[in-house]
Amino acid sequence: MLDDRAFAAAAGTLGCPLSSEQLDRFRRYEARLQDWSGRVRLVSRGDRDRLRERHFLDCLAVVPYLARVPFRLLDLGSGAGLPGIPIKIARPDVHVDLLEATRMKALFLRDIRDELGMGGLEVIRARAEGVAQKAAYRAAYQVVSIRGVGPLPLLWALAAPFLQPGGVLVAFKGPGALSEFGDAPPAGVTATEQVLRVPTLKRARAFVFVGFEGGKVNRWRASVARGCSERGKRGRRTAWW
Numbered sequence: 001m002l003d004d005r006a007f008a009a010a011a012g013t014l015g016c017p018l019s020s021e022q023l024d025r026f027r028r029y030e031a032r033l034q035d036w037s038g039r040v041r042l043v044s045r046g047d048r049d050r051l052r053e054r055h056f057l058d059c060l061a062v063v064p065y066l067a068r069v070p071f072r073l074l075d076l077g078s079g080a081g082l083p084g085i086p087i088k089i090a091r092p093d094v095h096v097d098l099l100e101a102t103r104m105k106a107l108f109l110r111d112i113r114d115e116l117g118m119g120g121l122e123v124i125r126a127r128a129e130g131v132a133q134k135a136a137y138r139a140a141y142q143v144v145s146i147r148g149v150g151p152l153p154l155l156w157a158l159a160a161p162f163l164q165p166g167g168v169l170v171a172f173k174g175p176g177a178l179s180e181f182g183d184a185p186p187a188g189v190t191a192t193e194q195v196l197r198v199p200t201l202k203r204a205r206a207f208v209f210v211g212f213e214g215g216k217v218n219r220w221r222a223s224v225a226r227g228c229s230e231r232g233k234r235g236r237r238t239a240w241w
Contacts, residue, residue: 002052002200010057010199015064016090025089025116026202032112033080039083040104042080047080053200059083059147062170062207063090071142074099074162076128081109083147083172088121095120101127132161139164147172152180154209156189157234169210177208187212 011018047054070093088096100106113121124166129215130138144159159169161213175195185191191215
């Protein structure tokens with residue numbers, strides 16, 4: 001397991017430096033996750049002692065690609081709170097709603113929400129299809145994140161009702177995931193893929209950004225074409241939004 005120093009160094013390499021307060025929140029999150037994993041399956045048994053390597057850094061890798069201004073994010077099928085809670089710890093200014101249908105997982109999310117004591121972190125226990133019909137949540141988010149398993153057409157169908165015009169689905173995938181759309185995304189939809197290496201993972205990670213045609217994902221796609229994976233003048237990756 002990575003100690004605090006190595007964890008912070010790896011996060012910094014990804015373009016996501018962590019303060020001592022943020023490291024403390026990750027320690028508390030890690031302890032709660034390990035404790036609850038004895039009661040409910042949140043991560044695989046083999047990952048319980050490697051949460052920082054296998055999960056936290058993987059989630060933090062997306063942070064440099066997100067908007068640098070406050071926004072609303074829905075973590076769809078949040079499960080153990082991944083990636084919603086790591087994003088919230090790294091970006092306290094972002095409002096994060098964790099959507100989870102399973103009772104015990106939702107109880108865990110409420111427990112860690114209370115433990116962290118961060119404003120702008122809420123838990124919604126419900127199925128995505130039902131919540132999407134409620135006015136308070138429909139077209140209410142700039143970003144929807146999904147780290148769970150599922151083909152991109154299904155993930156987009158679940159995420160699209162929650163997105164504001166110009167909003168983007170961020171799907172955690174493996175390289176080549178755009179092929180899940182077949183020849184092309186559905187009409188009126190645009191998608192781009194960014195592949196990178198997370199230092200502690202053996203496999204490459206891909207973030208797939210999906211949005212409505214004409215939205216901000218198009219401008220981000222142009223940045224990718226110019227090489228947005230390279231560090232900018234201030235040592236940060238170019239944000240998609």
